[in-house]
Amino acid sequence: MTETTRTTGVSRRTLLxxxxxxxxxxxxxxxxxxxxxxxxxxxxxxxYLGTAVNEGDDIAKQCLKDTGIKIEYIxxxxxxxxxxxxxxxxxxxxxDTEYFSLKKIVPSGNILALDAKKIKQFxxxxxxxxxGETPGGKKIGGQGTxxxxxxxxxxxxxxxxxxxxxxxxxxxxxxxxxxTLGIRPDLIKRPISSWSELLNPEFKGKASILNIPSIGIMxxxxxxxxxxxxxxxxxxxxxxxxxDLTMKVMTEAKKAGQFRAFWKDFNxxxxxxxxxxxxxxxxxxxxxxxxxxxxxxxxxxxxxxxxRSWASGFCVSKGVSGAKxxxxxxxxxxxxxxxxxxxxxxxxxxxxxxxxxKAHMEPYEWAYWMEGKPAEKDIKAPDGSLxxxxxxxxxxxxYEDRMGGVACWNAVMDENDYMVRKWNEFIAA
Amino acid sequence: MSEEVLQQASPGLIPGSGTARAxxxxxxSPSFISWLQAGPMMLVFLAFFLIPLAFVVxxxxxxxxxxxxxxxxxxxxxxxxxxxxxxxxxxxxxxxKTYLKTLKLCFMVWAITLFIGFWxxxxxxxxxxxxxxxxGLSLLCTIPFWTSNVIRMIAWIPLLxxxxxxxxxxMKTGLINHPVEWLLFSEFSVVLALVHLFTFFMVVPIFNxxxxxxxxxxxxxxxxxxxxxxxxxxxxxxLSKPGIVIGSIFxxxxxxxxxxxxxxxxxxxxAAAGKIIETRVNALQFPAAAANAVILxxxxxxxxxxxxxxxDIKKEL
Numbered sequence: 188m189t190e191t192t193r194t195t196g197v198s199r200r201t202l203l204x205x206x207x208x209x210x211x212x213x214x215x216x217x218x219x220x221x222x223x224x225x226x227x228x229x230x231x232x233x234x235y236l237g238t239a240v241n242e243g244d245d246i247a248k249q250c251l252k253d254t255g256i257k258i259e260y261i262x263x264x265x266x267x268x269x270x271x272x273x274x275x276x277x278x279x280x281x282x283d284t285e286y287f288s289l290k291k292i293v294p295s296g297n298i299l300a301l302d303a304k305k306i307k308q309f310x311x312x313x314x315x316x317x318x319g320e321t322p323g324g325k326k327i328g329g330q331g332t333x334x335x336x337x338x339x340x341x342x343x344x345x346x347x348x349x350x351x352x353x354x355x356x357x358x359x360x361x362x363x364x365x366x367t368l369g370i371r372p373d374l375i376k377r378p379i380s381s382w383s384e385l386l387n388p389e390f391k392g393k394a395s396i397l398n399i400p401s402i403g404i405m406x407x408x409x410x411x412x413x414x415x416x417x418x419x420x421x422x423x424x425x426x427x428x429x430x431d432l433t434m435k436v437m438t439e440a441k442k443a444g445q446f447r448a449f450w451k452d453f454n455x456x457x458x459x460x461x462x463x464x465x466x467x468x469x470x471x472x473x474x475x476x477x478x479x480x481x482x483x484x485x486x487x488x489x490x491x492x493x494x495r496s497w498a499s500g501f502c503v504s505k506g507v508s509g510a511k512x513x514x515x516x517x518x519x520x521x522x523x524x525x526x527x528x529x530x531x532x533x534x535x536x537x538x539x540x541x542x543x544x545k546a547h548m549e550p551y552e553w554a555y556w557m558e559g560k561p562a563e564k565d566i567k568a569p570d571g572s573l574x575x576x577x578x579x580x581x582x583x584x585x586y587e588d589r590m591g592g593v594a595c596w597n598a599v600m601d602e603n604d605y606m607v608r609k610w611n612e613f614i615a616a
Numbered sequence: 617m618s619e620e621v622l623q624q625a626s627p628g629l630i631p632g633s634g635t636a637r638a639x640x641x642x643x644x645s646p647s648f649i650s651w652l653q654a655g656p657m658m659l660v661f662l663a664f665f666l667i668p669l670a671f672v673v674x675x676x677x678x679x680x681x682x683x684x685x686x687x688x689x690x691x692x693x694x695x696x697x698x699x700x701x702x703x704x705x706x707x708x709x710x711x712x713k714t715y716l717k718t719l720k721l722c723f724m725v726w727a728i729t730l731f732i733g734f735w736x737x738x739x740x741x742x743x744x745x746x747x748x749x750x751x752g753l754s755l756l757c758t759i760p761f762w763t764s765n766v767i768r769m770i771a772w773i774p775l776l777x778x779x780x781x782x783x784x785x786x787m788k789t790g791l792i793n794h795p796v797e798w799l800l801f802s803e804f805s806v807v808l809a810l811v812h813l814f815t816f817f818m819v820v821p822i823f824n825x826x827x828x829x830x831x832x833x834x835x836x837x838x839x840x841x842x843x844x845x846x847x848x849x850x851x852x853x854x855l856s857k858p859g860i861v862i863g864s865i866f867x868x869x870x871x872x873x874x875x876x877x878x879x880x881x882x883x884x885x886x887a888a889a890g891k892i893i894e895t896r897v898n899a900l901q902f903p904a905a906a907a908n909a910v911i912l913x914x915x916x917x918x919x920x921x922x923x924x925x926x927x928d929i930k931k932e933l
């Protein structure tokens with residue numbers, strides 16, 4: 188009984204104190220005088236729609252510290268990002284998406300091109316994006332939706348891609364990588380050097396590709412070309428006959444039991460590889476790192492036919508204007524200023540502005556990640572966990588070698604609709 | 617809504633139902649009251665089922681391009697779906713194969729869940745005498761549902777995989793030399809996971825029907841000299857029919873539309889009707905996705921109509 192009374196007494200007092208405190212706080216903040224917007228104008232918030240690649244908590248925290256802009260992440264898969272741009276363009280401010288999605292997104296008129304003049308580091312962006320060559324002058328393969336083909340718009344509100352440089356940039360590049368096959372060297376026990384190994388009957392029931400049609404068919408095309416069956420004019424833009432041919436090769440392999448499973452997301456690919464269900468498969472670089480961090484041997488295997496590359500960048504929703512648009516520019520400028528670039532480089536991706544990222548990395552880190560040199564010290568992930576011991580060399584070597592070895596880019600084909608139907612047939616076969 | 621139910625629910629409001637009328641005559645007509653009572657449910661049904669469904673049907677007849685819906689009439693969603701089906705005859709086209717596969721999986725899961733579910737319900741209803749134990753054991757059946765069904769599904773993978781528990785167990789005992797590959801990413805694993813996930817949907821309605829069977833009927837059968845099997849076939853099964861049909865409807869509708877379980881457990885290599893819809897939506901081909909949804913709906917509806925021909929659920933309830 189006394190217990191109860193005492194509790195009530197305390198809570199009433201606390202409540203009174205709390206109320207007084209709140210009132211005082213309200214008076215102090217000026218809210219009570221009738222100018223609530225004074226407070227809200229300070230809260231710079233950007234809703235950021237994208238895949239998980241760029242969306243690190245550390246990036247958001249550092250951004251808030253440096254610029255006062257609060258980033259609210261909306262994470263979705265690449266397909267869902269595109270869907271959201273089409274159906275709910277007002278549900279985000281900044282869009283982080285892949286260049287190949289632009290062929291769908293730009294004609295919809297739901298995004299706003301950014302003004303290159305307002306991007307401080309624009310002239311320092313790697314020539315990979317602007318010229319299609321590495322800083323060292325190596326020409327990069329342009330098959331598929333290569334970023335330089337869709338980098339500029341004809342005008343501010345244009346829905347057409349410009350053939351030469353203009354002021355209006357569809358996506359300010361942020362991150363990109365060169366993808367290849369992941370293998371389990373401990374289970375394969377011999378060197379792998381060609382994409383054609385994916386369909387080698389030696390790995391029957393132990394191979395996998397990803398079940399994302401637009402990317403899966405590119406990997407399939409690399410295999411077809413590597414095995415000498417056919418040479419495509421553009422793997423990223425096939426004719427109906429070429430699609431049929433590619434899918435025929437894949438269907439035959441599937442019927443012969445070549446594939447253990449297909450994967451659709453990062454974790455599935457990690458599980459397949461780590462559990463030994465597959466020994467050779469399409470993979471993403473950080474997924475290989477993840478398998479390795481579990482103590483299982485896994486190599487992101489460079490192949491003689493080259494890499495299939497992808498790239499993503501920033502633009503804004505068409506509904507963004509005024510102060511919010513300025514914050515968006517401030518955010519993009521901050522993103523290219525080095526911290527985020529170094530963060531991405533340390534994950535095995537590449538940053539768009541190399542000079543600023545380099546300034547934010549230790550020389551030994553830069554040497555390991557970008558120059559392909561053996562690690563002088565242990566290499567740590569952004570979260571501090573050990574990635575590689577001293578002496579290790581990055582798969583595929585230097586930036587020049589990897590980006591210079593790109594054969595094609597992720598793409599949306601003109602015959603995309605037909606391709607998706609054929610892909611469904613392949614899955615049903 | 618029937619008069620009886622109304623009277624039970626609100627005897628005072630219905631004219632001629634006892635003393636209420638004399639005390640306070642009401643101006644509301646009985647049919648109006650019926651509408652009023654059924655109204656909220658009807659509105660929910662309309663807003664969250666019929667209207668969205670109508671949209672799906674309408675959109676399925678629209679045209680589309682890479683990035684938008686074109687709101688004018690087109691049968692393209694349907695013609696694309698059945699593309700090449702006539703030319704390929706007598707061989708089945710993709711959509712035919714996909715539906716056949718979906719139906720096959722659906723039938724297998726239905727038959728197994730029915731068999732297992734029936735005996736679990738039978739055990740609960742007739743062998744467990746105490747009401748407390750019946751309640752306790754039925755609650756026990758729900759425990760797997762306390763975790764997400766994705767987790768329950770994924771839990772099978774380390775068990776059935778090439779280097780999984782089952783295979784390593786079998787290898788150790790010397791029963792096999794090579795891991796059994798068809799345990800995972802096969803029709804077997806799909807059916808296993810679906811049965812694991814959905815047997816409960818059979819147990820509950822069948823148990824519910826069985827518990828309402830008058831025990832004296834079973835005694836009468838026994839007294840009349842029927843064997844256990846004869847009692848089962850002639851008394852228990854016919855009287856459990858409503859539960860069997862309701863359970864079957866649950867299982868069939870869920871399995872026909874499933875693509876996540878089939879995807880994960882089938883290693884994304886087994887086509888399912890739901891998977892086609894998902895791929896279409898991801899490719900922003902909403903009309904084609906809607907057309908496939910309509911086809912799936914029609915087929916599922918046909919199956920359910922056939923089942924309710926066998927048992928008149930309205931009468932049995």
